[in-house]
Amino acid sequence: MDSKKIIFAVIILSAIFLRLYALGRGDTLTDEVLISFRAVGMLDFDEAEDQTTPLEWLDPVRPWWTHLSFHDHPPLAFLAQYLSMNILGETTTGFRFPSVLAGLGTLVLTWFIGKELGGKRIGLFAAGALALTTNHVYISRIGLQESLVIFWITATLFTYLRVVRSHSISKFIYLGICLGMAFLSKYTTFLLVPIMGAHLVWSHRDILRKHWRQFLLSLGIGVLIFFPVLIYNAGLYFTYGHFDFQFSYLAGQHPPQWGVTPGKEVGTLASRIMTFIPILVSVNSPLFLLIALAGGVLMSVRWRQFLLINLAFLFYALFIIVILGPSHRFLSMLTPFFAVASGVWLAWFDEYMRGGWRRVFVLTICFASVFEVLYAYNSQIKYYPVGSPVTAYAKGARSENFNWGYNELGEYIERELEGKRPAKVFTMRYKFLEDVHEGALRRQELQRLTPYSAVVVYDYNIYNVAQLWLLDRLNIYHAWPVVSIPQYVAFMRAQGYTNPLNTGFENYYFIIATDAVPQKGLERRTNDAALFEAELRRLEVMPLPITNKRGEEVFRVYTVRPRS
Numbered sequence: 026m027d028s029k030k031i032i033f034a035v036i037i038l039s040a041i042f043l044r045l046y047a048l049g050r051g052d053t054l055t056d057e058v059l060i061s062f063r064a065v066g067m068l069d070f071d072e073a074e075d076q077t078t079p080l081e082w083l084d085p086v087r088p089w090w091t092h093l094s095f096h097d098h099p100p101l102a103f104l105a106q107y108l109s110m111n112i113l114g115e116t117t118t119g120f121r122f123p124s125v126l127a128g129l130g131t132l133v134l135t136w137f138i139g140k141e142l143g144g145k146r147i148g149l150f151a152a153g154a155l156a157l158t159t160n161h162v163y164i165s166r167i168g169l170q171e172s173l174v175i176f177w178i179t180a181t182l183f184t185y186l187r188v189v190r191s192h193s194i195s196k197f198i199y200l201g202i203c204l205g206m207a208f209l210s211k212y213t214t215f216l217l218v219p220i221m222g223a224h225l226v227w228s229h230r231d232i233l234r235k236h237w238r239q240f241l242l243s244l245g246i247g248v249l250i251f252f253p254v255l256i257y258n259a260g261l262y263f264t265y266g267h268f269d270f271q272f273s274y275l276a277g278q279h280p281p282q283w284g285v286t287p288g289k290e291v292g293t294l295a296s297r298i299m300t301f302i303p304i305l306v307s308v309n310s311p312l313f314l315l316i317a318l319a320g321g322v323l324m325s326v327r328w329r330q331f332l333l334i335n336l337a338f339l340f341y342a343l344f345i346i347v348i349l350g351p352s353h354r355f356l357s358m359l360t361p362f363f364a365v366a367s368g369v370w371l372a373w374f375d376e377y378m379r380g381g382w383r384r385v386f387v388l389t390i391c392f393a394s395v396f397e398v399l400y401a402y403n404s405q406i407k408y409y410p411v412g413s414p415v416t417a418y419a420k421g422a423r424s425e426n427f428n429w430g431y432n433e434l435g436e437y438i439e440r441e442l443e444g445k446r447p448a449k450v451f452t453m454r455y456k457f458l459e460d461v462h463e464g465a466l467r468r469q470e471l472q473r474l475t476p477y478s479a480v481v482v483y484d485y486n487i488y489n490v491a492q493l494w495l496l497d498r499l500n501i502y503h504a505w506p507v508v509s510i511p512q513y514v515a516f517m518r519a520q521g522y523t524n525p526l527n528t529g530f531e532n533y534y535f536i537i538a539t540d541a542v543p544q545k546g547l548e549r550r551t552n553d554a555a556l557f558e559a560e561l562r563r564l565e566v567m568p569l570p571i572t573n574k575r576g577e578e579v580f581r582v583y584t585v586r587p588r589s
Contacts, residue, residue: 029149033136036149040132040156043401044125044165049118050406051426053494054543056354057168060098061120062493064106065502066461069095072497076270077282079261085456090260093253097270100253101209102170115498117168117432124172128165131172132156134179135361139368141186142331146375151368155361157397158313159404163422164357166405170211171354177207179361181217182337188243189229192236201243205250212271213349213358218244220340224333292350301351307414307421308353309360310400312393313367320366323373331369338362353421408574429542430579431491433571437582438481438495441534442505445477446470449530450504451516462504469503479532482525484554485509486544487536496536506530510553525557526564526585533585535561537568541577558583 053061062071069078069091078096080087094100105123113119135155139148155161164172181203188196207214225233225240233240248255258268267278292300306314321338324331341358349355371390378386403410404418408428414420446469453459483496500507508516513525522528525535537558538544561568561583568581 029145032149033152036153036156037129037132039398040129043157043162043398043406044128047406048121048125048166049116049432050408050428051117051166052429052431053117053491054427054429054431054488055167055169055425055490057120058490058494060102060170061106061110061168062498063095064103064120065110065115065498067092067100067103067107068457068461068501070455070458070501072493072501075283079264080457081455082265082282087457088260088264090257093260094257094269096261098170098211099209099251101206102173102211105173106168115502120168121166124165124168127172127176128161131161131176131179131361134176134183135364138179138183138186138334138361139365141183141190142334142365143369143372146372147365147368149368150371150375151365153394154313154316154367154371155364157394157401158360158364159310159397159401159419159422160308160313160357160360161364162401162405163308163419163425164354164360167426169354171357173210174207174214175358175361177203177210178214178217178337178358181207181214182220182333185221185224186333189225189232192232192239194239197236197239197243198246201246202250204243204247208247208251209254213344213355216340216344220333220337223336223340227336228329228332294347297346297350301346304351304353304421305356305359308356308419309363310397310419311415312396312400313363316367316370317363318366320368320370321363323369324366327369331365334362334365353425428574430571430573430577431488431495431542433573434536434580435495437571438499438534442477442479442499444474445479446472446474447503447505448476448478449506451500451506451508458501461501465502465504477532478530479506479534480513480528480530481505481507481534481536482513483507483509483536484538485511486550486554487538488543489545491543510535510557511551514553514557525560526566531587533583535566535583537581537583539578539580541573542579 059071063069069080071078076097079091083091095103102123106120109122110116110119113122132152132155136148136152139151141148161175164175181200184196184200184203188200204214204217207217258272262268265280265282267273267280268276270283273280273283324335328335338359341362345351345355345358374386375383400418403412404422405426410418410423412418446466450462450466453462481496481499483492487496496507499505513528517523517525517528520528526533535557537554544550558581566583566585568583570578571580571582573579
């Protein structure tokens with residue numbers, strides 16, 4: 026077998042291991058939950074106080090156009106996670122798996138892009154760099170949209186390269202399909218249009234003059250695929266006079282429903298420029314960045330050959346600095362360009378090394394590859410990284426899914442409720458949520474699950490994103506009575522109950538968080554949990570400690586069951 030094929034197979038297998046092994050590890054702490062929670066039922070509702078949705082405004086009516094998109098993002102990532110969870114289960118692995126597939130697809134496309142620009146050697150080194158680099162491992166192991174975004178960016182750029190080399194109508198159709206799918210993944214992909222436009226004007230004006238109708242066809246196909254989102258925005262505009270959350274922000278609209286715009290506070294331009302490099306360093310190994318920097322210098326010298334990648338990097342880097350802000354997930358969009366730059370530098374060395382120097386080069390590549398694998402493993406897969414940040418692991422990537430102990434709480438609750446269905450449910454405040462409950466109860470009855478009278482009451486101070494996936498999901502999509510302590514106290518008062526252990530249920534679970542896990546911000550915390558826990562101790566209810574993987578007590582669960 027050809028040695029290049031063997032090397033590529035090793036690269037693919039390494040990439041699969043780093044992205045798929047122990048995929049469910051890592052607490053659900055980021056906006057991945059804001060996607061996955063809604064993807065469970067393709068329902069645009071996530072308990073947000075500051076960013077309500079049209080479903081809440083329009084209840085009890087749900088116009089047909091509300092099914093076409095979501096109020097803050099296009100629907101592709103939601104749909105991918107919905108399909109994945111229907112196959113793999115409603116788990117962290119289930120909703121993160123599309124990111125793995127997209128990450129592996131990006132790796133293959135990076136190989137093709139490198140090959141298209143400079144030959145098989147560049148493609149192979151670029152794919153190897155992307156397979157092992159921590160930043161791409163991180164974004165491929167978390168349920169954010171960016172892994173899909175990166176896949177469709179690279180797919181569009183590769184298809185565009187084929188278009189300018191072969192002007193067949195099928196290539197233009199493929200380009201339009203890739204553009205449309207990119208638009209459906211996230212609005213940040215709109216930047217692909219000016220990138221390709223700049224490249225055409227700079228290097229291929231003859232092609233643009235000759236085939237401008239075909240390029241318009243590609244754009245038209247992309248817009249047609251994106252059309253459901255346009256209809257959704259038209260429905261919003263004619264009903265409320267503004268567009269969705271992202272488009273209304275870009276249009277300078279300030280609807281009263283979104284008086285607060287979370288995610289848009291990105292600091293001053295000076296602060297974004299100052300933090301760009303430190304944040305970039307926090308999510309990549311220094312070795313990868315140094316090789317990519319050297320490759321970037323070489324690509325700037327050969328700027329005609331690598332103009333498309335240089336333009337794409339420049340446009341997205343400026344876009345991140347000026348508009349988005351340099352967060353970990355946004356910087357991941359630059360990683361394929363860094364990988365191509367690394368491939369250019371390594372291929373240049375490989376081409377000119379001879380004799381003993383070549384053996385030194387090959388040995389160095391092997392040691393560097395082992396370092397990158399261990400660095401990525403330490404940063405993303407190992408429960409708790411060892412060594413120092415930067416030199417031994419990427420602190421920024423680790424913080425996105427750190428193993429604080431929320432997963433252990435989720436595992437405990439799932440075990441307690443496995444094979445059961447709620448014998449008693451709470452009334453929901455929206456009709457569309459009542460409809461979701463009714464559907465869940467019908468499915469549970471058809472599955473012949475055992476009726477179980479239970480209520481789960483949790484500490485309001487629990488980190489809101491983790492709470493959404495671990496607790497609110499059970500309430501919204503499975504009809505379990507799951508409420509915060511303040512809600513439970515209000516329920517007791519409304520129903521005239523005085524004993525928290527006697528409110529019409531048979532089994533009680535009271536969850537109290539400790540300081541060993543992240544909680545809501547200080548400005549939103551209350552002392553309700555401390556007062557409630559004191560009352561439980563007065564009633565002589567003993568807690569069950571929930572510990573994380575390093576033995577810290579992260580939650581106390583006070584359980585009360587019927588006396589046998």
